[in-house]
Amino acid sequence: xxxxxxxxxxxxxxxxxxxxxxxxxxxxxxxxxxxxxxxxxxxxxxxxxxxxxxxxxxxxxxxxxxxxxxxxxxxxxxxxxxxxxxxxxxxxxxxxxxxxxxxxxxxxxxxxxxxxxxxxxxxxxxxxxxxxxxxxxxxxxxxxxxxxxxxxxxxxxxxxxxxxxxxxxxxxxxxxxxxxxxxxxxxxxxxxxxxxxxxxxxxxxxxxxxxxxxxxxxxxxxxxxx
Amino acid sequence: xxxxxxxxxxxxxxxxxxxxxxxxxxxxxxxxxxxxxxxxxxxxxxxxxxxxxxxxxxxxxxxxxxxxxxxxxxxxxxxxxxxxxxxxxxxxxxxxxxxxxxxxxxxxxxxxxxxxxxxxxxxxxxxxxxxxxxxxxxxxxxxxxxxxxxxxxxxxxxxxxxxxxxxxxxxxxxxxxxxxxxxxxxxxxxxxxxxxxxxxxxxxxxxxxxxxxxxxxxxxxxxxxx
Numbered sequence: 001x002x003x004x005x006x007x008x009x010x011x012x013x014x015x016x017x018x019x020x021x022x023x024x025x026x027x028x029x030x031x032x033x034x035x036x037x038x039x040x041x042x043x044x045x046x047x048x049x050x051x052x053x054x055x056x057x058x059x060x061x062x063x064x065x066x067x068x069x070x071x072x073x074x075x076x077x078x079x080x081x082x083x084x085x086x087x088x089x090x091x092x093x094x095x096x097x098x099x100x101x102x103x104x105x106x107x108x109x110x111x112x113x114x115x116x117x118x119x120x121x122x123x124x125x126x127x128x129x130x131x132x133x134x135x136x137x138x139x140x141x142x143x144x145x146x147x148x149x150x151x152x153x154x155x156x157x158x159x160x161x162x163x164x165x166x167x168x169x170x171x172x173x174x175x176x177x178x179x180x181x182x183x184x185x186x187x188x189x190x191x192x193x194x195x196x197x198x199x200x201x202x203x204x205x206x207x208x209x210x211x212x213x214x215x216x217x218x219x220x221x222x223x224x225x226x
Numbered sequence: 227x228x229x230x231x232x233x234x235x236x237x238x239x240x241x242x243x244x245x246x247x248x249x250x251x252x253x254x255x256x257x258x259x260x261x262x263x264x265x266x267x268x269x270x271x272x273x274x275x276x277x278x279x280x281x282x283x284x285x286x287x288x289x290x291x292x293x294x295x296x297x298x299x300x301x302x303x304x305x306x307x308x309x310x311x312x313x314x315x316x317x318x319x320x321x322x323x324x325x326x327x328x329x330x331x332x333x334x335x336x337x338x339x340x341x342x343x344x345x346x347x348x349x350x351x352x353x354x355x356x357x358x359x360x361x362x363x364x365x366x367x368x369x370x371x372x373x374x375x376x377x378x379x380x381x382x383x384x385x386x387x388x389x390x391x392x393x394x395x396x397x398x399x400x401x402x403x404x405x406x407x408x409x410x411x412x413x414x415x416x417x418x419x420x421x422x423x424x425x426x427x428x429x430x431x432x433x434x435x436x437x438x439x440x441x442x443x444x445x446x447x448x449x450x451x452x
Binding site for chain 1: 265266267293294295296298318320347348349350351352368370371372374375377378379380381393395396399400426
């Protein structure tokens, strides 16, 4: 297996080089970039739909919607009012990488853009290992998935700066406890900023929108290393 | 990247060789083996808990519970009455492979076992590519994850023989439609056997239990190739 590890390390350092290029490009334009990661079905697309509907009058938002197959998410986001939405089908790959972002970024009109969202493939493991040139990873976890997930998938919670606990309207339909998931998440990463949202009812979204608006015109502060 | 592909092919063929060994061992003992795959939080452990509680008096069940980190699932399953439960922590890997199974199988007492369940890592992408020596992959999908998932993660649905649609008690709390998910799943794999269950209320579990009992004393029939 040594040969495989060596080759993978080469691929990863190539990824880091490309990610650094992307980060410089975005910084030069004053764009804040967020990489949204989660299990399938946690609500990444719903959160982005709500965000486009609410903020596209105030902020210039661009969006890359990654999926293993289909352009369903991108189509939903275009319908939600995203003029600058680009689908990115990975064709089987379990995560986005910096090479894929480098390829599609020139096709997006970035003039005047405030925020770039990258919606990763639904997978709580593999996307944690790939820098896409983002300022922050934002991990979503829905209340139907179980409050032990931060302990079972620690890399993703360690490498994210923000946790969005979504589907709070379904609290009480399972054993999921908000206090437990927050304790578990902070035991992995004490610096996590946490939002509690329901994209269905709208609860908690105003805090999320307010936080996003705070980035316009000023750079993202580097997150503390864990 | 050619070098990487070549190395991965070598790793995969090594996996297939080990999986064939495992399959022969299990066949020689008359054991049916099922590899449970799904997103994190779809209910694999809950389904297995219910199954152990209901069937451990009638069937001899052995179980390997895979997780990236923690032995939480294995501990839940031991509490549910599983004398022959083995935890398998992957230490970061996004899927189980045949080498991991080969390593832990000798530690399980397989004398008189009817069914071996292997609970894979919660990941709807990567585990689809790894044969563990099972007779069938069984994919779970919960009603809170969205009815388009078979189209977005087709490899997993193509390579599974059974689909368990879990959390039917939460139907109506989202746009998820049973008829849509079944149509989408069968468009990928027309041979899928489908169960609809709620591990919370117990709805639909008797059909699942009956199906499992049908394997005792007779080998699993090969599933049609898609």
